[in-house]
Amino acid sequence: MSVTGERLQPTLFERSRPGRGGGKIPHPPADALDRIPAAARRTRPPALPELNEPDVVRHYVNLSQLNYAVDTGFYPLGSCTMKFNPKLNEWAARLPGFANLHPLVPDALAQGTLDLLWSLEGSLAEIGGMDAVTLQPAAGAQGELTGILMIRAYHRARGDTDRSEVLVPDSSHGTNPATASMAGFRTVTIPSAADGGVDLDAFRAALGPRTAAVMITNPSTLGLFERRIGELLREVHAVGALAYMDGANLNAILGRFKPGEAGFDVMHFNVHKTFSTPHGGGGPGAGPVGVRATLAPFLPGPRVLREADGTFRLERPGERPTSIGRLRSFVGNTGVLVRAWTYIAAHGASGLREVSDDAVLAANYLKARLAGAYDIPYDRPCKHEFVASAATIRRETGVRTLDIAKRLIDHGFHPPTIYFPLITEEGMLIEPTETESIETLDAFAEALIEIAAEAYKAPELVTGAPHTAPVRRLDEATAARQPNLRWRPMAGAETPCPD
Amino acid sequence: MPYGPHTAEARERMLRTIGVPDVEALFADIPGELRASALRLPGPVPELELAARLEALAARNRTDLASFLGAGVYRHWTPPAVDQLLLRGEWYTAYTPYQPEVSQGTLQSIYEYESLLAELTGLDVVSASHYDGAAATAEAALMACRQTRRERVLVSRGVHRHYRETLATYFGGGGLLAEEIPLVVGGPDAGTTDLVALERRLADGDRPVAAVVAAQPNVLGLLEPMAEIGRLAHTAGALFVAVVEPVSLAVLAPPGSYGADIAAGEGQPLGIAPQYGGPYLGILATSDALVRQIPGRLVGMTTDLDGRRAFVMTMRAREQDIRRDRAASNICTNQALLALAASIYLATIGPHGLRDVAAGGAARATALETALSAAGAPRLHPGPYLNEFAIRVPDAPDVHRRLLDRGILAGVPLADLEPDDADLEDGLLVCATEVTTEAEIERFAAALRIELAAARSRETAAVR
Secondary structure, eight states, rough: OOOOSSOOOOOOHHOOTTOOOOSSOOOOOTTTTSSHHHGGGGGSSSOOOOHHHHHHHHHHHHHTTTTTTTSSOOBBSSOOOOOOOOHHHHHHHTTTHTTTOOTTGGGGGGGOOOHHHHHHHHHHHHHTTTTTOOOOSSSHHHHHHHHHHHHHHHHHTTOOOOEEEEEEETTTTTTHHHHEEEEEEEEEEEBBBBHHHHHHHHHHOSSSSSEEEEESSSOTTTTTOOHHHHHHHHHHHHHHHHEEETTTTGGGSTOOOOHHHHTEEEEEEHHHHHHHHHHHOSSSOOOOOOGGGGGGEEEEEEEEOOOOOOOEEEEOOTSSSTTTSSSSSSSOOHHHHHHHHHHHHHHHHHHHHHHHHHHHHHHHHHHHHTTTTOOOOOOSSSSSEEEEOHHHHHHOOOOOOOHHHHHHHHHHHOEEEESOSSSSEEEEEEEEOOOOHHHHHHHHHHHHHHHHHHHHHHHHHTTOOOOOSOOSBBBHOOOOOHHOOSSOOOTTTOOOOOO | TTTTTOOHHHHHHHHHHHHHHSSGGGGSSSGGGOOOOOOOOOOOOOHHHHHHHHHHHHHHHHHSEEOOOOOOOOOOOOOHHHHHHTTGGGGOOSSSSGGGBBHHHHHHHHHHHHHHHHHHTTEEEOOOOOOOOHHHHHHHHHHHHHHHHEEEEEETTTTHHHHHHHHHHHSSSSEEEEEEEOOOSEEEESBOOOOHHHHHHHHHSOOOEEEEEEEEEETTTTOOOOOHHHHHHHTTTTTEEEEOTGGGGGBBBOOGTOSSEEEEETTTTTOOOGGGOSSSOEEEEEEEGGGGGSSOOOEEEEEBBSSOOEHHHHGGGGGGHHHHGSSSSOOSSSSSSHHHHHHHHHHHHHHHHHHHHHEEEEEEEEHHHHHHTTTTOSSOOOBSSSEEEEOOOOTTHHHHHHHTTTEEEEEEEHHHHHTTOOOGGEEEEEEETTTTTTTHHHHHHHHHHHHHHHHHHHHHHHOO
């Protein structure tokens, strides 16, 4: 299997030549492993590829060039979007004092990082209108699990044990219902109303003594602010349930709406979306969780504590028995949190408000520019993202949203998120983010308008796209039916160590 | 806003196109009574000043001591190629590679990661990454419960306490039960999983066991009888989950060779900096038989319309964005950039280099054991170990503090790591890797000798 296109690359395994590479690590003495019993030893060395460094460097540089990235162009992927990742943040996270710090050093040796984490907790609490924050969760979905487990612990602590349901609108992220299930709850799906908000009647009908929590993404995955949120939260609390806010779209409302002030009991922050961190094709992230004081006793441990003398320390094991426990090893994704702290400090209160202003301005501008060429199912001011639909185009030309997305690649852009949320016909969820200039937004709008015209003039041009990418459309059915998930080892791997 | 793009003229033109007088109008849908109070945050701080503040904060961390810390996070030599390649902006996507035609670089790199870790673990299927070793272990246990339709798992206390706590938290919601298996006290097997207790717990209780979870090497650095633990698990119809350290797999038997159904582990040692706890890399591997149960993303090889080889995310029906409340897990964001780091690390040092890392650590550990034993702190347990072991030191936490004053980070006091285990309170868990120098070992031994002598004379004085 060595069929590759012009720019495609052989795998590491195909590049491998037994005897190549080495020399990075001194050879240990021959008796280094003598104390390891034979039964515990590896009998056949792992057939890892053997390459010299120039080979490796070329491999990864060439692979990187097969990617479309935020640093190479406009990437309007709605719903889960990393924005520009300031280079200062990368520099900061790599400062040796941060990068080389072992997580089990005594607190006295980690005062710089602990100070930063404590201060970040404070900033996030202020931004979310919450009383306390944990930085431990490694991603938004883990933050959701943290929040829902705290809600469970809260009800249990009050002896309120019959609450077995979590209400989730159908416009939510898939992580919400998956999280509720993982925490042992039954998910009750609430439909959306015609205006894109939660259907309040359906919501009321589902709410009751069995409701443990409601999970709401606000603004929703349609990019719409939930206008009746105040009323909704009052009703949630009236039946004794708690309200969870999925903060994945927080970049739309910084300084404008504080979930805690509005009545949400718990929320997570996708700091890697709102406050920058490089997503290398899916992560890493961090998902701090903010809570009102009622839930603070249940926060996972260890928390960062500030002593009377101004020094910082981590909570000791068992110090707070009401804690739900820990979600992962050590403190959290500190390297990501250094970037978030840096982003927040660089912007300050006024800058964060401008982030939201510019994100919302860009989304509404793009929406206005596309209004003639595409359907706009929810025609009211959107927040940081909006849904456009190719339903009419499909009806009239047969060209689908998927085709339009692929054709955008030929026009030099990364496609938006498509067919999400699932409730929109032929939907495209477009999130321009706050750092894109009007020239970029115009060029993207013109490309989409041009593609709409192409759909009528030359539909096969669109349905056959992409024409310029390294590969054409992929056979995903075979990939799923006959999965090939790993390279099989090469012959000749058992070669002596090269010197 | 330091990264903002708009001129006043552009802003004006955008507002005109939208048809609103100002940006404020775009927030009219937030009802008045829900408007936020003023945001009270310092800043904005210009980049020049911010850099100085960050340097000052980083400088308050002490990373210059001779360190013998391990316990789940290990210092290794990382070839500079790893970070330089990782810094290439082309890897920085906005999210998941949903459009494979313009994501072949990321997708191929993930496929290669899956292949490299499959080879290291001796298993067939590796997920595109989890949050860290602890979360991966918890997911492995959940996976075993789904597969066996059983609700009880047995976890050896040789598994890192953070991992056990994480597993307990993940189990805390539903009807699942996690029970701990003690370690042997005394004798030649001291500090390893108590097989007699394991066998008894497998047999008793009114709920059958879904999985047995054990670590190799275990948290005390000791080698466990993995094949025997796996045999006991399988005899009871349970799956066997092995928690492994990836560098050790260059020289230790891989989980696939001793019958593990699932392997979980922490990928941090593969070229990832300690960074006070993360981001790290959760490794999760399993056999073909369990592929439908593995949570998280998978990338597979396929072809495009022209028959060219290409890579794509696959078997996505298990994932939360499609199956929602019936998904294999809620994981969405993973640690893809760290998986890339691990792949570049493995490719750069190669199979022989990895063996040199593992064996080099073992050699340094031997030297460390010899030196510390001569200084008066023998090993706490007699069994074989790889590069980490516990030493017996009277009043260990106090001695640890005194050594710190002498510039030595003398490992981890077991009283901190395992506070409820009285057998370990006199223990320090110390670790050596290929970067540990002979000079550091000598300094540690010399300082320890002095502190133990001082402690003895204090004791004598107190008796008088």
